Amino acid sequence: MLGEYRISGRRASDIAASVEHGVASGDLAPGHVLPPMRELAVLLGVNPNTVAAAYRTLRERGVIETAGRRGSRVRPRPASTARGSLRVEAPPGVRDLGDGNPDPALLPGLGEALAVAAEAYREAPHLYGDQAVVPRLAELARAGLDADGVPGGPLAVTSGSLDAIERVLTAHLKPGDAVAVEDPGWGAVLDLVPALGMRVVPVALDEEGPLPGEVERALRAGAGALVVTGRAQNPTGVTVGSRRAGELRAVLAEHPGVLLIEDDHGHAVVDLPVHPLAGVTEHWAFVRSVSKAYGPDLRLAVLTGDGLTVDRVMGRQQLGPGWVSGLLQWTVAHLWATDAVDTAEVARSYGERRDALVRALGERGIAAHGRTGMNVWVPVSDETGAVARLLHSGWAVAPGARFRMTSPPGVRLTVSTLSAADIEPLADAVAEAAPAARPVSYG
Secondary structure, eight states: OOTTOOOOOSSHHHHHHHHHHHHHHTSSOTTOBOOOHHHHHHHHTSOHHHHHHHHHHHHHTTSEEEOGGGOEEEOOOOOSSOGGGGOOOOOTTOEEOOSOOOOGGGSOOOHHHHHHHHHHHHHSOOOTTSOSSOHHHHHHHHHHHHHTTOOOOOEEEESSHHHHHHHHHHHHOOTTOEEEEESSOOHHHHHHHHHTTOEEEEEOEETTEEOHHHHHHHHHTTEEEEEEEOSSOTTTOOOOOHHHHHHHHHHHHTOTTSEEEEEETTTTTOOSOOOOOTTSSSEEEEEEEOHHHHOTTSOOEEEEEOHHHHHHHHHHHHTTTOSOOHHHHHHHHHHHHTTOSOHHHHHHHHHHHHHHHHHHHHHTTOOOBOSSSSEEEEEBSOHHHHHHHHHHTTEEOEEGGGTOSSSOOEEEEEOTTOOGGGHHHHHHHHHHHSOBOOOOOOO
16 A cells, blocks of 8 residues: 555654655655554564554644544645635636625725824834734724623734634644534635644535534534634625524533634624624634725734633744734724724625625526625536636636535625626526526525
């Protein structure tokens, strides 16, 4: 099974290094089964405990995985090409509905906020040793979280929600651990988890969010963490309602050792309330991003959680970037304090375009989904063909492969740049390019 590659070494560290060298060189490809520990110990003339220690090191580093009596094998490598690169480039004359960006017309102007931040910096520049979280931002963030029923906890600020999710995962989990993730779900998270050497466990959805039975199955199978999007789920638009939130809290209550991460990336874009799950498990994190409502270039998210989790995140952050720019924090604080985004108006604008497209597709026999946010998910039977035919018709859409693992094929359409005049021509193009697929309920 190992071909011509020979594992060598007398010490556990040397044996582990030999296996890692084989993996790096390609001589030990993903899926290759390693010799049983006792067999390799005989071949190398060492104690079986030495091989066991080497295999344990390799598991912790995410190089190999062990499946009981089936033995240890080289783990699949994280994809070197991110799912985001699966996007379809829109040539001249083709409308790009696949980038996932917000409508620039709905983003607030930053001139006043940046001027206020500059003045705050002039009066009290953020220096080494200062608090990582600007007090004014912390005050506003805490007030918003309290109003939404998020449990009390310390605050941290990260460079966006994905940065927060990564820091929380690595604060508690190690390579080889399993993470339950929505399927279909945010492609960046589906990339991040294996990149950390962890395993993705897909969790199916319906119109109310993750299915409780699916979550229970994933947790019973050993998932050490669960990542949930509370509203405007990417790519389906699913929002967790109060009933489903109660059901999920009941499941989580039976697994108090699971790490819960909630991603509220729909903050200030959706006018439906968020129903937090936080506080049921011992370790939890609630992440609130500003990118969708205030602009993707504002790389900032507020994170709260249990004391140990936030402490670990901030401690590790101090050994890297240290903190998120105080200028950026002051800018966001001013935007929040002045209600620079009219959430009701933003939600109405996206909702009119999204609902019109879903309705037009429905009239053509296409069961599209999009309850909240700026995306519409369209199940298709032939994903590649649908993307190609839509591109030929003048519309670039995001292939569902960016967002799914075991869920049925689909394509994602971002409605941010659509006008009322676009809806009917787009619906006609989708109906022609993607004949009705088996219905899937997402919202």
